[in-house]
Amino acid sequence: MNWLDIGALDDIPRRGARVVKTAHGCVAIFRTGDDRVFAIDDRCPHKGGPLSEGIVHGHMVTCPLHNRVFALETGLAQGADAGAVTTYPARIEGGRILLDARRLLRGRAA
Numbered sequence: 001m002n003w004l005d006i007g008a009l010d011d012i013p014r015r016g017a018r019v020v021k022t023a024h025g026c027v028a029i030f031r032t033g034d035d036r037v038f039a040i041d042d043r044c045p046h047k048g049g050p051l052s053e054g055i056v057h058g059h060m061v062t063c064p065l066h067n068r069v070f071a072l073e074t075g076l077a078q079g080a081d082a083g084a085v086t087t088y089p090a091r092i093e094g095g096r097i098l099l100d101a102r103r104l105l106r107g108r109a110a
Contacts, residue, residue: 001089003098009035010095017052017061022104027088028052029097030072032059037097038072039088046083 012018012031019042020027026042028051038059042052049065059072069078075087089100 001103002101003091003093004101004104006097006099008095009037009092009097012037012097015056017054017056019050019052020099024104026052027099027104028061029090029099030056030061032056032072035092037090037092039090039099040070040072040075041085043085044068044070045077045085051085 006020006029009031012029014031014033017028017030020029027039028042030038040051042050044051044063044065046068047065049063051061051063051070053064054061060069061072062069068082070076070085075085077083088103091098
């Protein structure tokens, strides 16, 4: 993988998010309460809500527009006919958040 440094882990508060703009759209980077990071499309497939503005709980995020809950690890929404968002590989190295740049270029973001 070709990792892209997008910033310091400490730049994102616990249970918070930041947005990375790409040529394909925006990707939301989440930091959980246990200091793990996850990257998913920032746009909810249901009503287009900005997931980066949602509530992070455990390894889930709740859309701010209509309360649909997405698993940060898989991108899958809970419930029948719930949909999904694209996920992107992310990791922490030396206190920095890294994203797989090749996957960002190949994948479709919000």
